[in-house]
Amino acid sequence: MKSFCPKFSFLLLITLILTSFLYSEAQKCRPNGRIRGKKAPSGQCNKENDSDCCVQGKMYTTYECSPSVSTHTKAYLTLNSFQKGGDGGGPSACDNQYHSDDTPVVALSTGWFNDKSRCLNKITISANGRSVVATVVDECDSTMGCDEEHDYQPPCPNNIVDASKAVWKALGVPQDQWGGLDITWSDA
Numbered sequence: 001m002k003s004f005c006p007k008f009s010f011l012l013l014i015t016l017i018l019t020s021f022l023y024s025e026a027q028k029c030r031p032n033g034r035i036r037g038k039k040a041p042s043g044q045c046n047k048e049n050d051s052d053c054c055v056q057g058k059m060y061t062t063y064e065c066s067p068s069v070s071t072h073t074k075a076y077l078t079l080n081s082f083q084k085g086g087d088g089g090g091p092s093a094c095d096n097q098y099h100s101d102d103t104p105v106v107a108l109s110t111g112w113f114n115d116k117s118r119c120l121n122k123i124t125i126s127a128n129g130r131s132v133v134a135t136v137v138d139e140c141d142s143t144m145g146c147d148e149e150h151d152y153q154p155p156c157p158n159n160i161v162d163a164s165k166a167v168w169k170a171l172g173v174p175q176d177q178w179g180g181l182d183i184t185w186s187d188a
Helices: 006-027 165-170
Strands: 033-036 059-062 073-079 105-109 122-127 130-140 160-163 180-187
Touching (some): 073 165, 105 122, 105 165, 122 160, 130 160, 130 165
Parallel strands (some): 073 160, 105 130
Antiparallel strands (some): 033 059, 073 180, 122 130, 122 180
16 A cells, blocks of 8 residues: 655645635736826716716826626626717717617626627626616727716726616616615626
8 A cells, every 4th residue: 555645735735725725816817007086178078977077186096907707707886878968979989970868778897898899788787676788889998098988988998888777677676776786797
């Protein structure tokens, strides 16, 4: 009978734990930079839906990535108007169109938007004991902001699903609580 070597088993276990830790660390999305806020010219930052305007001199974190997507990806739901003149700014990146607030549409943070790979695809958003299917029509830019193109709003965090009023209604969230909500989402 061969003898068991506890020292070898211990080293193997430590190696496996470290490899697992390093792999999981490599999968995390880390900030890739910062931009300095610029004050918007008068009337240039649309504050509809409680949108933030950049603060002169404040540093904002930027990301080129988002957390890994799973069947229950954790995210933060925000409110956005995709209509012309709404706080979403210009037409949607996927189809160069504006969309009614009564249509369930979303913008995803840069990493999840993934160079338009999710354009016009459906995602399922779950929260508040309900689910809704919405169409991805735009990017919530996590790499840039505080300029005219981004309506002088800060860059999006890397875990945002920016949704129309129709999504909030479908999730049954009382209107006085619209604006920010922890959710999960997945590709539909």
